[in-house]
Amino acid sequence: MGHARPFDFEAAYDPAPGIERLLTGTPPVLSLAALDAGVETFDGVDLGLVRAKSVALGTLFRRLVEQECDGLGLRLVSPVDPERCGSRVCYAHPEGYAIIQALIARGVIGDFRAPDVARFGFAPLYVRHVDVFDAVAALREILTTRAWDQPRFRTRALVT
Numbered sequence: 001m002g003h004a005r006p007f008d009f010e011a012a013y014d015p016a017p018g019i020e021r022l023l024t025g026t027p028p029v030l031s032l033a034a035l036d037a038g039v040e041t042f043d044g045v046d047l048g049l050v051r052a053k054s055v056a057l058g059t060l061f062r063r064l065v066e067q068e069c070d071g072l073g074l075r076l077v078s079p080v081d082p083e084r085c086g087s088r089v090c091y092a093h094p095e096g097y098a099i100i101q102a103l104i105a106r107g108v109i110g111d112f113r114a115p116d117v118a119r120f121g122f123a124p125l126y127v128r129h130v131d132v133f134d135a136v137a138a139l140r141e142i143l144t145t146r147a148w149d150q151p152r153f154r155t156r157a158l159v160t
Contacts, residue, residue, distance in 0.1 A: 001025040007113070007159065042125060053124035055082040057132055058089050061120060064136040065091065072143040077117060087123065092116045101153035102142045108135045111159075 001023040004016045015021040027035075059082065065074060078090035093099055096116040103110055110120045120135070142148050 045125070050124050054087040054122055057122035057124060057127055057129065058082060058085065058087060060129060060132050061089050061122065061136065064132065065089075065139065068136050068140045069143060072140070074118075074143075088119055088121050090117050090119045093118060095148055097156065098148040098150075098153040099139070099142055102148040102150075103135070103138055105153070106138045106142075108138045 002016055002021050003010075004014045016023070062076065062080070065076075073093050073095075074091040075093070076090070077092045078085045078088060090113075094116055096118040097112045100110045100112045100118050110118055112118060122132070
């Protein structure tokens with residue numbers, strides 16, 4: 001935190017100008033207490049089942065994007081092997097940033113990595129299979145109608 005470009009993942013620290021340089025990475029105690037209570041909710045959850053659902057969600061997403069968004073400019077850039085991509089599926093598109101912003105406006109939360117990568121994560125404890133279908137439907141609609149091509153979706157923020 002406090003880095004001029006926190007999502008460039010540079011090895012060297014380059015402080016942000018002004019007051020942003022004073023951002024810290026230590027969460028407040030009350031936030032940690034709430035986190036602790038949230039984590040307790042998942043005590044006893046079988047991690048093998050969690051991972052299996054994660055793989056199923058990512059596989060479903062890739063299959064649906066291939067089926068529904070073929071020819072719309074997306075290029076898979078994450079590994080197909082679930083053991084190598086974790087719970088993320090990534091596509092490159094020249095308008096990746098604007099596409100992610102248009103998805104966020106529709107309640108589909110992804111993120112962006114320069115220069116052109118749209119990243120989609122699948123948290124298996126609360127993301128449902130129907131959420132994957134809904135996300136791909138929104139993605140297809142945004143791509144086919146060029147809904148991303150609006151100034152509000154092209155304005156770059158520090159984070160997506």
